[in-house]
Amino acid sequence: MSVLLLDPIYPTVPVSVPEPWLHLLLHPGARVFAFLWGLLWGSFTNVVIYRTVVNVKAILSGNEPTFADGQTREFWKGRSRCPHCEHPIAAYDNIPVVSFLLLRGKCRDCKTPLSLRYLVIELLGGLLSFALYMQQVYVPLLEGHAPNVAGWLLLLLFGLTLLSVTFIDLDVFIIPNVLVWGVGAVGLLATVVHPEALQVPWTHGVAAALGGFALFGLIHLYYIKVRGLDGLGLGDAHLLLMVGLWLGPLGLAFTVFGGAIQGLLVSLPMLLRGKPVANADVEELHGADPSLGTVDPDDLRMQRVPFGPFLALAAMEFVLLRRSIEALLSWWTGGAL
Numbered sequence: 001m002s003v004l005l006l007d008p009i010y011p012t013v014p015v016s017v018p019e020p021w022l023h024l025l026l027h028p029g030a031r032v033f034a035f036l037w038g039l040l041w042g043s044f045t046n047v048v049i050y051r052t053v054v055n056v057k058a059i060l061s062g063n064e065p066t067f068a069d070g071q072t073r074e075f076w077k078g079r080s081r082c083p084h085c086e087h088p089i090a091a092y093d094n095i096p097v098v099s100f101l102l103l104r105g106k107c108r109d110c111k112t113p114l115s116l117r118y119l120v121i122e123l124l125g126g127l128l129s130f131a132l133y134m135q136q137v138y139v140p141l142l143e144g145h146a147p148n149v150a151g152w153l154l155l156l157l158f159g160l161t162l163l164s165v166t167f168i169d170l171d172v173f174i175i176p177n178v179l180v181w182g183v184g185a186v187g188l189l190a191t192v193v194h195p196e197a198l199q200v201p202w203t204h205g206v207a208a209a210l211g212g213f214a215l216f217g218l219i220h221l222y223y224i225k226v227r228g229l230d231g232l233g234l235g236d237a238h239l240l241l242m243v244g245l246w247l248g249p250l251g252l253a254f255t256v257f258g259g260a261i262q263g264l265l266v267s268l269p270m271l272l273r274g275k276p277v278a279n280a281d282v283e284e285l286h287g288a289d290p291s292l293g294t295v296d297p298d299d300l301r302m303q304r305v306p307f308g309p310f311l312a313l314a315a316m317e318f319v320l321l322r323r324s325i326e327a328l329l330s331w332w333t334g335g336a337l
Contacts, residue, residue: 017146025137025147034133035126038156039096042125045160046118047080052164052179053171060172085110096122121163128159131320150197154190155319157183158246162312165239169308170279175235184209184242191245200248208252212240215256236307243315251318254325258314259307267305277305 024030055065067086080089087109093099100119107114129152136152161183165175188209191202198205216237244252267277318325 017141021147022141025149026141031130031133031138034152035130038126038129039122040125041129041156041160042122042163043094043096045125045164046121048164048179049121049167049171050083052168052176056168056172056174056176082107082110082112083114084112096126117167121167124163125160128163128316129156132156132159135320148197150190150194151199154186154197157186159316159319161242162316166309166312169235169306170277172280173233173278173304173306175233175239175308177235177238180235180238180242184245187242187246198246200246200251204248205245208244208247208249209241210244211249212244212252212256213237216240233307236311239308239311243311247315247318250326250329251315251322254318255311255315258317259311262313263305263307263310266310271305 058065067081080094081087082089084107087107090108093103093108097119100114100122105114105116105119106112132152132155136148136155138147141147161179164179168179169175187198188202188205190197191200191205195201217234220234220237240252240255243255247255270277
């Protein structure tokens with residue numbers, strides 16, 4: 001048995017949805033599951049961020065990126081460990097949010113306080129998954145459209161990748177190529193195999209990706225060749241490559257301009273008050289790298305600010321507010337866009 005849903009606002013062709021799926025996807029338990037699903041992957045995102053940062057710092061200092069017992073720190077395998085004593089964390093102490101609260105934010109073995117960031121990232125993962133489920137599955141069903149379950153899961157991957165990029169860039173001024181290239185490839189595959197999931201034709205995605213990479217790549221070369229310093233990291237260009245593949249030309253444009261405006265609004269007041277935007281110093285991390293150039297610490301225009309977090313924020317804003325943004329642009333341009 002199936003149910004025909006009609007859009008209550010806009011005329012549309014009825015969408016046939018099997019009744020068991022309709023009840024399942026609209027059930028309150030599905031929304032709870034979406035939140036818990038996000039918590040789980042938010043916990044994994046913590047592992048990706050922490051191990052990537054530690055590995056990068058180890059490599060930059062000339063050390064092997066391993067634990068004290070010699071095991072490698074790949075983020076895709078191995079049990080979670082305390083960042084202080086490196087004791088493996090038991091499964092019952094690794095329940096997202098719950099374990100952190102029960103242990104009062106401390107390691108069970110060494111009793112060292114853990115960063116509140118772990119709890120925040122898990123909660124952000126849960127909230128992001130819930131918001132995307134409502135946007136891609138629940139609301140479309142209420143409006144008479146087919147649920148976009150694939151879009152929910154894919155955009156959750158995209159959002160958690162942006163979350164990882166944000167904190168990695170803040171900690172070590174690096175955006176890992178393997179991360180953005182890998183997720184970019186997933187986005188490209190999705191637009192080819194299931195274009196309705198991301199609502200971006202693969203040709204538009206490829207064009208946006210190449211345009212975004214070329215734009216920031218040329219700016220990077222300008223700083224290197226003309227001004228003799230790395231004024232805009234090439235990692236930002238790789239990030240825009242991924243964003244273009246997932247969001248298309250409009251999403252790329254919003255990401256660039258939205259990221260630049262929000263970066264200025266956030267970083268300028270912090271720099272005026274003498275507070276660094278990043279969690280580390282470039283020179284301390286990367287040493288005497290000639291490509292970094294020399295900056296005047298008293299010149300606000302030459303302060304090093306990680307741009308990746310602001311690009312990631314704007315890209316996620318576009319994902320969550322896409323419908324409103326497109327409607328606003330359509331009104332502003334008289335329907336030309």
